[in-house]
Amino acid sequence: xxxxxxxxxxxxxxxxxxxxxxxxxxxxxxxxxxxxxxxxxxxxxxxxxxxxxxxxxxxxxxxxxxxxxxxxxxxxxxxxxxxxxxxxxxxxxxxxxxxxxxxxxxxxxxxxxxxxxxxxxxxxxxxxxxxxxxxxxxxxxxxxxxxxxxxxxxxxxxxxxxxxxxxxxxxxxxxxxxxxxxxxxxxxxxxxxxxxxxxxxxxxxxxxxxxxxxxxxxxxxxxxxxxxxxxxxxxxxxxxxxxxxxxxxxxxxxxxxxxxxxxxxxxxxxxxxxxxx
Numbered sequence: 001x002x003x004x005x006x007x008x009x010x011x012x013x014x015x016x017x018x019x020x021x022x023x024x025x026x027x028x029x030x031x032x033x034x035x036x037x038x039x040x041x042x043x044x045x046x047x048x049x050x051x052x053x054x055x056x057x058x059x060x061x062x063x064x065x066x067x068x069x070x071x072x073x074x075x076x077x078x079x080x081x082x083x084x085x086x087x088x089x090x091x092x093x094x095x096x097x098x099x100x101x102x103x104x105x106x107x108x109x110x111x112x113x114x115x116x117x118x119x120x121x122x123x124x125x126x127x128x129x130x131x132x133x134x135x136x137x138x139x140x141x142x143x144x145x146x147x148x149x150x151x152x153x154x155x156x157x158x159x160x161x162x163x164x165x166x167x168x169x170x171x172x173x174x175x176x177x178x179x180x181x182x183x184x185x186x187x188x189x190x191x192x193x194x195x196x197x198x199x200x201x202x203x204x205x206x207x208x209x210x211x212x213x214x215x216x217x218x219x220x221x222x223x224x225x226x227x228x229x230x231x232x233x234x235x236x237x238x239x240x241x242x243x244x245x246x247x248x249x250x251x252x253x254x255x256x257x258x259x260x261x262x263x264x265x266x267x268x269x270x271x272x273x274x275x276x277x
Contacts, residue, residue, distance in 0.1 A: 013040035083108035117248030125263035217242035
């Protein structure tokens with residue numbers, strides 16, 4: 001084989017002379033490059049996965065969880081093909097305990113991501129359950145049916161007449177369009193600059209809500225409160241959360257029952273396939 005010109009290399013698989021940028025770095029090689037070009041090297045890797053593990057996913061399962069595709073299929077079958085938490089969506093993502101090293105089950109995408117948002121923390125999930133249930137009571141249909149709403153600034157139950165109506169938002173999101181703060185609190189605020197048009201809160205109203213929470217997330221009470229959380233059905237402001245609690249609740253559909261299922265899932269033994277470290 002004729003030596004390639006400087007800056008080029010011949011791939012022994014395809015026989016083509018290619019620029020060195022077409023070869024991945026190979027620290028153990030004398031020239032610092034892999035023997036085969038990237039496409040040929042990828043093809044070799046794929047063929048190896050097929051030969052040794054049946055598929056690329058099979059190799060990943062064996063490498064990460066010490067389980068085969070047959071093990072995964074059996075686990076999914078035991079779950080009835082559905083997520084081990086919500087029991088609604090297809091089970092597609094392997095979930096494991098990062099500290100203990102066992103596989104707990106197979107989850108849907110949103111439940112798997114939601115667990116990660118809450119740091120696989122059972123206690124934090126239960127805090128989110130209590131948070132949602134508390135605010136569900138405050139914004140319950142029975143309260144609205146009586147013509148009352150809870151002001152997020154003074155936390156007092158007031159009649160609908162005490163709240164201004166944002167007619168444009170009523171058309172956009174299907175909610176009743178009432179402001180989250182009563183007219184008394186809004187007037188005391190002096191009509192400050194609205195920093196969250198979607199929620200109708202002004203700077204001082206956000207400050208008051210933050211102060212009532214001690215400046216920390218209304219769910220975990222640990223991280224800084226940065227994201228306004230509202231009930232998507234009623235439009236009511238519930239509190240200000242940290243990023244992960246806010247995103248995590250969204251992944252669980254703001255459903256306290258689903259969050260409780262996730263907490264119970266973490267508490268239980270699940271499948272507990274021990275991984276080999």
